Amino acid sequence: MIRIEYQTQRLSLRFFLLMLVLFLFQTAFGLLLTGQHIDPTLLAGTLNFNVVRAEHTNLGILWVLSGFIGAILFVGPLLSKRELAAPGLIRLLFYALLAVVLWNVATQVLAEQGIAGWWLGQPLLQEGLEYLEAGRIVDVVILVGFAILCHVVWRSFPPISQWNEIHWGLGIGVLALTLVWIFGMFFVERIDLQEYFRWYVVHYWVEGVWEVIHISLVGFLLVLMFRADVKSVGFAVFWGISLVWLSGLLGNAHHYFWVGTPEFWQFWGSLFSALEPLPLIFCFWHLYLDAHQDGAPLANMPAFAFLLGSVVLEQVGAGILGFTMTFALTNVWSHGTWVTLSHAHLALFGTFGMLGIATAYYAIPLMRGVGQFDQRPGRLAFWLVFTGMLGLCFAFAIGGTVQVYVYRTLGLDWFGGEVAPAMLFAKLLVPVFGLVFTIGAGLLVYDLLTLGLRAPAPAVARPVAATGWGGRLSGWETGLWLLAMWVFGAVITLGLLSFNLRTVQDGSMLFPYLMAGIGYPGLLLTTLLFVARFLRSLAARDPVAAADQAVGVAASLAR
Amino acid sequence: MSCAAGEPCEEGGRRRRALAVLGLMGAIFIVLSLASFLGSRGQVVPASVSYAGFDAVQGKRVFQAYNCMGCHTIVGNGAYFAPDLTKLYGRVGPAWLEAFLPSAGSWPTSTAVALQLRDAATAGEAGTASIDTYLKKYPAAAERVERRGGHTTLMPNLPLSRNEVRELIAFLKYSSTMNTEGWPPTPRAAGLALAKAATLPAAQAATVAAATTTAPASAAQRGADLAQSTGCMACHSKGGERLVGPGWGGLYGSDVAFADGSSARADDAYLTQSIVDPDARVVKDYVPHVMPAYAGVLDTAQVADIVAYIRSLQGGQP
Numbered sequence: 001m002i003r004i005e006y007q008t009q010r011l012s013l014r015f016f017l018l019m020l021v022l023f024l025f026q027t028a029f030g031l032l033l034t035g036q037h038i039d040p041t042l043l044a045g046t047l048n049f050n051v052v053r054a055e056h057t058n059l060g061i062l063w064v065l066s067g068f069i070g071a072i073l074f075v076g077p078l079l080s081k082r083e084l085a086a087p088g089l090i091r092l093l094f095y096a097l098l099a100v101v102l103w104n105v106a107t108q109v110l111a112e113q114g115i116a117g118w119w120l121g122q123p124l125l126q127e128g129l130e131y132l133e134a135g136r137i138v139d140v141v142i143l144v145g146f147a148i149l150c151h152v153v154w155r156s157f158p159p160i161s162q163w164n165e166i167h168w169g170l171g172i173g174v175l176a177l178t179l180v181w182i183f184g185m186f187f188v189e190r191i192d193l194q195e196y197f198r199w200y201v202v203h204y205w206v207e208g209v210w211e212v213i214h215i216s217l218v219g220f221l222l223v224l225m226f227r228a229d230v231k232s233v234g235f236a237v238f239w240g241i242s243l244v245w246l247s248g249l250l251g252n253a254h255h256y257f258w259v260g261t262p263e264f265w266q267f268w269g270s271l272f273s274a275l276e277p278l279p280l281i282f283c284f285w286h287l288y289l290d291a292h293q294d295g296a297p298l299a300n301m302p303a304f305a306f307l308l309g310s311v312v313l314e315q316v317g318a319g320i321l322g323f324t325m326t327f328a329l330t331n332v333w334s335h336g337t338w339v340t341l342s343h344a345h346l347a348l349f350g351t352f353g354m355l356g357i358a359t360a361y362y363a364i365p366l367m368r369g370v371g372q373f374d375q376r377p378g379r380l381a382f383w384l385v386f387t388g389m390l391g392l393c394f395a396f397a398i399g400g401t402v403q404v405y406v407y408r409t410l411g412l413d414w415f416g417g418e419v420a421p422a423m424l425f426a427k428l429l430v431p432v433f434g435l436v437f438t439i440g441a442g443l444l445v446y447d448l449l450t451l452g453l454r455a456p457a458p459a460v461a462r463p464v465a466a467t468g469w470g471g472r473l474s475g476w477e478t479g480l481w482l483l484a485m486w487v488f489g490a491v492i493t494l495g496l497l498s499f500n501l502r503t504v505q506d507g508s509m510l511f512p513y514l515m516a517g518i519g520y521p522g523l524l525l526t527t528l529l530f531v532a533r534f535l536r537s538l539a540a541r542d543p544v545a546a547a548d549q550a551v552g553v554a555a556s557l558a559r
Numbered sequence: 560m561s562c563a564a565g566e567p568c569e570e571g572g573r574r575r576r577a578l579a580v581l582g583l584m585g586a587i588f589i590v591l592s593l594a595s596f597l598g599s600r601g602q603v604v605p606a607s608v609s610y611a612g613f614d615a616v617q618g619k620r621v622f623q624a625y626n627c628m629g630c631h632t633i634v635g636n637g638a639y640f641a642p643d644l645t646k647l648y649g650r651v652g653p654a655w656l657e658a659f660l661p662s663a664g665s666w667p668t669s670t671a672v673a674l675q676l677r678d679a680a681t682a683g684e685a686g687t688a689s690i691d692t693y694l695k696k697y698p699a700a701a702e703r704v705e706r707r708g709g710h711t712t713l714m715p716n717l718p719l720s721r722n723e724v725r726e727l728i729a730f731l732k733y734s735s736t737m738n739t740e741g742w743p744p745t746p747r748a749a750g751l752a753l754a755k756a757a758t759l760p761a762a763q764a765a766t767v768a769a770a771t772t773t774a775p776a777s778a779a780q781r782g783a784d785l786a787q788s789t790g791c792m793a794c795h796s797k798g799g800e801r802l803v804g805p806g807w808g809g810l811y812g813s814d815v816a817f818a819d820g821s822s823a824r825a826d827d828a829y830l831t832q833s834i835v836d837p838d839a840r841v842v843k844d845y846v847p848h849v850m851p852a853y854a855g856v857l858d859t860a861q862v863a864d865i866v867a868y869i870r871s872l873q874g875g876q877p
Contacts, residue, residue, distance in 0.1 A: 037640065040713035048715055050629020053638050111626035113718060118620065128626035130637055168574070187623075189605050189616045191634060191734060193596060198636075242577040249584045253591070258742035259634040260602060261595045266740070268591060332744055336635030336643055403639075411746030413642050413699075414706070416713040507748040 004366055006077035008084035013367050014094050015070030016360040020445045022063035022101065023353070027441045029056040034431040038424075040416070047109075054108040054126075054133040060348060061131065062101055067356020068213055069093070069149060072170060074363045075220050076156050079167060085155035086148075093148045100141050104134050122187055129194070131202050132184045139185045146178035165234035169216030169241050176209045192260030199255040207248040207276065210352055214314070215240040215283055217355060221307055221362060225298070228290040236286040243279035251276045254326050258335055266328035273326040277319035281482070287311045288478050291534075295472075297541035300365070302378025305535055306358035309386050312534075313350020315482075316527050317343060317393070320489035330496035333408060338423070339400030339496070342393040342520075349389055360448055368452030377447040384440025386531065390524045391433030397492075399426025401516040404499060405509045469533060470540035481530040485523055492519035603736045610653065610729035611680035613722065618730025621723045630714075634739055641714065643743060648735035650699035653684045653728055658790070660724045661849050662803045663714040665793030666707035672700065674851045684732075702751075709787055716803055721848045782868025785861055794850070797872060804850060805842070811870045816843045830866045 004010065029052055036042045036049045043052075076084050084090065107125045110116070117125030117135060125135040134142070153174045157167055184201035188194035219233040219240075253269030287308065298304050321343040325334040334340055365373050402423050412418040420427070464470045495515025498504055504511055596602075605615035622628075628637035631644050648656065657675040658667035673690035675681050682688035687696060694701035719727070786792055794803035799810075815829070816822045818841045823829055832839055834857070837850040853862070 040640075044713075044715045048630075049640050050626045050638065053629050053640070054626060108626075111624070111629065112715075114621065114624045114723065116620065116624035118624075123620075123623060126626070128623035128628060130628050133626065133629070187620075189619060191605075191619075191737065192602060195634060195636060196592070196595070238573065238577075242573075242581075245581055246577070246584060249581065250588055252588075256595070258739050259636070260737045260739055262600060263740050264591065265595070268587075332742060335742065336632045336637070336639060338639055341639065407642075408744055409746060410748050410750035412750045415640075415642055417707065419642075420713075505747040 004369075006083050008087050008090070009074050009077050009363075010367055011084070011087060011090045011094075012070040012073035012363060015066050015073065015097075016356075016364060017449065018094070018097065018101075019063045019066040019070060019356055019360065020448055022059050022066060023357075024441060024445050026056055026059035026063060027438050029053075029059065031431065031434050031438055034427075034434050037420075037427050037430065040420075045112075048112050050128075051108050051111055054111070055105060057131055058104055058108070058133055059101075060353075062097070062104075064210070064348070064352045064356060066097060067353070067359065068210070068217075069097075070363070071217050071356065071359040072149070072153060072174070072213070074359065075170075075217065076153060078224075079170070079220070080156045080158060082156065084152055086152055089148045090152060093145050093152075096141055096145050096148075100134075100138050100145070104138050107135055107138075108133060127187070129184075129198060132198060136185065139181075143178065143181055143185070146174070146181060150174045150178050164230060165237040165241075166216050166220050166230075169212050169219075169237050172241075173209055173213040173216060176212070177205070180204045180209060190260075195259040196256065196261060199252055203248070203252045203255055206348070206352075207251065208245060211244045211248070211279070212241050214310070214351060214355055215244065215279070217359065218283060218287065218307065218311060221303075221359065222287065222290040224362070225300070225304060225307075226290050226293060226296070228293060233286070233290065236282065240279045240283050240286075243275075243282060247272055247275035247278060251326075254331065257328050257331055270327045270329075274323060276326070277315075277323050280315050280319040284311055284315045284482065285478075288473075288475070291538065292473070292475075295541055298538050300362060301375050301535070301539065302382060303358050303361035304538065305379060305382040305531075306354045306361060308531060308534055309382065310351055310354035310358055312527060312531055313346050313354060313389070316485060316523065317346025317348075317350045320485055320523065321346060321393075321397075321492070324489055324493040324496055327493075327497075329500060330493060333404045333496055333499040334400065337400045337403045337407065338396050338426070339404060342396035342400065345396065346389060346393045357444065357448075364448055364451055370452035370456070372456070373451055374456060377443055381440045381444035381447060384443065385437050386440075387528065388433050388435075388437025388440055390528055392430060392437060394520055394524050395426045395429035395433060397520040398429070398516060399423045401495070401512055402426065404496075405512060409499060409504060409509075410507065464536065464540040466537075466540035470536045473534055473537040481526065481533070484526045485530070488519050488523035488526060491515050492523065495519055602738055603733060605730065605733045608729060608733040608736065610732045611684055611725055613725040613729045615726075615729040615733035618726035618728070618733070621719075621726045622730050625717055625719075633734060634737075635742060644731060644734065645737070645739060646735045646743065648728065648731040650697065650735075651703060652693060652697035652700050653732070654681050654693060655697065655700040655703065656728050656731065657681055657724065660717075660719055660727060661721075662716060662793040664712055664716040664802060665790070666703060666710050666712055667793065668708040668788055668790035669694070669704045670788065670856060671708075671790035671793065671851075672704060674853070674856055677851075677855070709790060709792070720846055778864050778867040779871035780868075782864035782866070782871075785857070786865055786868055789853075789857065789865075791865065804845070807869050808872045811873045817841065818843050818845075827863075827866055827870075830869055831862055834862050834865060 032043075032047075032052050033049070033056055036044075036052065040049070073084065073090065107117075110125055111128055111133075115125060116123035116127060122136045124137050126133055127135055153171060157163065157171060160171075163171065180201055183197045186197070188197060215237055219237040222228045223230055223233050249272075250268050251273035253265045254273040255269070256265035257269060291304075291308075325331050325339060325343065361378060365371075403419060406412050406422045407419050466472070492515065495512050498511035498515060501511060594600075605619060608615040610618075622633075627633070627644070630638050630641040632639060632642075633644050635643060635645070637643075654672050654675040655667060657678070658671040669690060672693065676685060676688050676690060676693060685693055685696070687693050694704065786795075796802050796806040796808070798808040799806040810825055811830070813825050814822055815825050821840075823840070833850075835854040836852050838847050838852070841847045857865070
């Protein structure tokens with residue numbers, strides 16, 4: 001086990017704890033949304049759907065950011081080899097974040113009365129734009145918070161001439177995080193121009209900035225967990241970031257297909273955003289390589305499980321499901337339906353949420369000075385949230401396919417009388433998997449909040465046979481798993497494409513339903529089995545070498 | 560951990576090349592972006608759209624203030640909980656929206672839409688003052704009136720003022736004239752005519768038919784039917800609670816305080832006047848011009864029936 005060398009690393013703990021609490025609240029709001037989807041009169045007039053949804057999306061962004069800040073503060077001193085600059089500002093950042101959360105939760109309710117707090121043409125209290133619901137007051141505080149983060153990171157890092165690729169990734173990441181935010185701080189009169197700039201924030205955050213921070217953090221966590229070589233991880237980080245930006249900069253065009261911007265975006269968006277999975281495949285492959293560069297067992301299984309979940313769900317949710325709906329010919333159908341929800345939930349929670357949880361599982365035991373902790377709750381929680389999220393994604397995808405057929409193909413637009421009843425099966429599946437997810441979320445939050453504070457349970461080592469399902473995972477096998485995922489992704493893509501067929505347009509749902517019925521369960525089950533296989537093979541490693549590995553990590557950090 | 564001073568980093572050269580390619584991508588993106596918002600493209604802008612003298616830009620502020628996107632979608636972006644609003648104005652027309660928005664909890668009836676067409680500005684925007692012509696011109700309004708009229712919706716009533724309603728309609732007029740490159744796709748299948756789609760509406764039609772076959776017996780019963788078909792129940796509940804307007808349960812015979820400070824007993828004469836010319840005396844805490852005037856829509860006997868119905872609700876829920 002490595003020791004906490006720098007005291008300012010401990011400042012990350014409060015951000016991790018805040019992340020966990022907000023995560024629970026976000027999950028609770030999500031569960032309420034599923035209830036309102038089934039019975040739209042639930043709390044209508046008291047807490048309308050749009051308010052609950054705004055809380056759900058905003059808390060989702062805020063807890064992911066809180067996790068990012070925690071992770072950056074935790075690895076910052078290790079990367080800088082010195083204490084963080086301006087710990088006082090970091091404390092201020094925490095209270096600012098807390099104030100932003102409380103203020104924003106409270107002001108969203110004003111939408112029910114149509115109060116936006118207009119002042120000098122700007123909505124001060126809330127502005128009713130998806131993902132950017134926060135009012136201008138909060139926007140400014142958030143901007144200041146990002147500037148503080150930038151200041152801390154840049155001041156703490158060594159001089160630029162000594163930066164390696166991870167420094168570059170995180171340094172540019174936090175700067176871009178701040179700059180891109182500014183584009184969401186204006187009231188825009190035109191719908192097309194407003195959507196144009198709104199996606200600057202949403203897309204460039206997710207695919208330009210968060211992804212870069214994600215790649216850098218995953219890279220560094222792999223260095224910490226597996227003694228991976230910094231140079232080789234740096235190589236992966238460099239290519240990851242380059243590919244993310246080269247594909248993502250113009251890939252943003254996939255948001256400009258139908259918002260009133262010209263047709264030529266359909267060409268550029270379809271072309272470049274189809275390349276967006278490349279860096280994700282790269283990241284996926286490097287995770288495999290780094291986890292297998294020696295046969296040492298894992299000291300911290302929950303942390304790695306969530307890291308693996310993050311990289312795999314990034315592949316599946318952002319990469320494959322994003323790919324299926326990125327072409328103008330498939331997007332014309334998926335756009336504005338539940339089909340996109342499956343992609344959004346898997347990509348956002350999977351990629352970024354799980355990374356925050358993984359870092360918390362890595363960092364909290366170290367900061368609380370717990371050497372051996374009971375890893376069973378963490379492992380169980382991982383499986384609950386992982387299967388819960390895959391199930392949610394399945395429900396959204398199936399509901400979305402039905403919605404496309406009823407709403408777009410048949411042109412039935414009575415949501416209460418036609419569309420919602422047709423989607424009822426999927427709408428009922430959502431809370432089922434939502435409950436599984438919620439139980440997992442509650443368990444992991446409890447586990448992490450009390451880790452090291454409750455009486456340690458005796459660690460029960462259950463030997464896992466290193467043969468068959470527990471045998472070493474070869475590169476070939478991993479490649480085959482990945483191929484299988486993409487084959488199912490292709491089936492889903494063809495299913496969405498089939499909405500263009502004359503026979504479907506005349507009212508036959510056979511092709512799209514068949515393809516979705518094969519593609520989505522196939523993809524999600526393959527994902528589930530692959531992660532089970534991966535974790536099993538790691539669990540089967542010889543535990544004796546565990547202690548050596550920890551020493552090795554400390555040594556590699558000291559180098 | 561990092562490259563030592565003076566030692567070249569491994570990715571240094573690649574980094575510069577990658578930045579050059581990125582710069583090229585950025586340049587392409589900027590050129591495409593500039594081309595997207597050139598005036599010569601002819602994309603409609605909200606500043607040039609108004610509805611009955613109300614401004615579409617102001618409408619966008621209303622749209623955002625109520626977070627409409629938190630349930631609906633606009634140009635496909637939003638929450639997928641409720642229908643896309645982009646092309647709604649062009650499909651249902653202004654009079655249907657005028658009838659719907661103040662009491663969104665209920666689908667407007669044909670009478671409620673016809674009432675809005677009596678407003679010269681609305682009729683001017685709609686291009687007709689006749690309800691029959693209107694329903695032919697806007698088939699989606701006809702579909703809503705015929706199949707859904709009088710039923711409750713799943714949308715909550717919002718405290719929209721008269722001006723906000725018209726500003727919102729101006730915004731929806733703007734969005735529906737936008738060029739969205741053919742999205743949403745026009746359905747080829749005649750949805751409702753397909754056997755697969757017919758089950759639910761048929762079942763509902765049966766309930767509606769069953770409800771209308773019994774002949775009204777008393778004046779109060781006739782009034783109840785009339786209140787339903789005219790669309791009164793979109794805003795008034797049978798119980799005591801306030802929806803958009805006051806609840807009818809227990810209203811008859813109660814004391815009513817007006818905005819000007821005076822008060823009156825809610826008797827036949829007062830209720831009749833409130834239906835025929837509601838803005839003559841505005842009740843405290845209520846906004847004028849929300850309730851339409853029913854003079855010329857309902858004849859004297861029909862108003863008397865509705866008043867009789869309200870009288871029958873004296874004890875609250877009948």
